[in-house]
Amino acid sequence: MKIETFTKLLGADFYTGVPDSQLKALCDYLMNTYGIDPDHHIICANEGNCVGLAAGYHLATGKVPVVYMQNSGEGNIINPVASLLNGDVYAIPCIFVIGWRGQPGVHDEPQHVYQGKVTVPLL
Numbered sequence: 001m002k003i004e005t006f007t008k009l010l011g012a013d014f015y016t017g018v019p020d021s022q023l024k025a026l027c028d029y030l031m032n033t034y035g036i037d038p039d040h041h042i043i044c045a046n047e048g049n050c051v052g053l054a055a056g057y058h059l060a061t062g063k064v065p066v067v068y069m070q071n072s073g074e075g076n077i078i079n080p081v082a083s084l085l086n087g088d089v090y091a092i093p094c095i096f097v098i099g100w101r102g103q104p105g106v107h108d109e110p111q112h113v114y115q116g117k118v119t120v121p122l123l
Contacts, residue, residue, distance in 0.1 A: 003029045010066055010095055014057050016042045016050040017068030022099030026068055047073030051080035055092045068097040071119045072112075098123075 003025045015034075019027045034041035044050045047069045054065035067077075085092045102108045102116020 010097075012064055012066045012095060014040055014054075014061075014063065014065045015068060016044055016053045016057075016065065017097075018044060018047055018050065018070065018073055020068070020070040020099040022070065022101065023068055023097065026097060047076040048080050051077045051084065051094065054094050055080065055084040055090070058092050058094070059090075064093045064095060066095045066097060068099075070099045071101055072115050074098070074119065074122045096123075 006026070007029065015030050017023075017027075030041045036043060042050075042053060044053060047067070050067045050069065054067050057063070057065045069077075082089075084090055085094055098119070100116065100119055102112030102114070102119075104117060106116075108116065
């Protein structure tokens with residue numbers, strides 16, 4: 001699928017994330033389309049910051065943001081997802097686009113194997 005088609009399917013106009021080489025097409029598209037623009041695209045220092053920023057964006061606009069990251073960032077989003085996005089708290093919608101390093105059945109580096117196995121259960 002072409003990245004332009006993918007972003008149209010997402011239907012979002014705000015993205016925040018931590019760049020990942022597996023998401024190179026998305027990262028390149030965002031930089032080419034928006035650059036670093038506080039209204040449309042912000043790169044953060046870690047994934048938890050992205051979730052907090054995305055929550056604030058939704059509260060300010062009512063729109064659904066996109067957070068992109070590598071699957072190893074799932075651990076960094078636990079607190080903001082549990083304390084902001086969760087349906088029992090503020091029920092803030094957010095789309096996650098996650099690069100899957102260590103995906104079972106796909107050859108990858110040893111340090112990605114376990115994270116790859118637990119990616120779906122953590123979600």
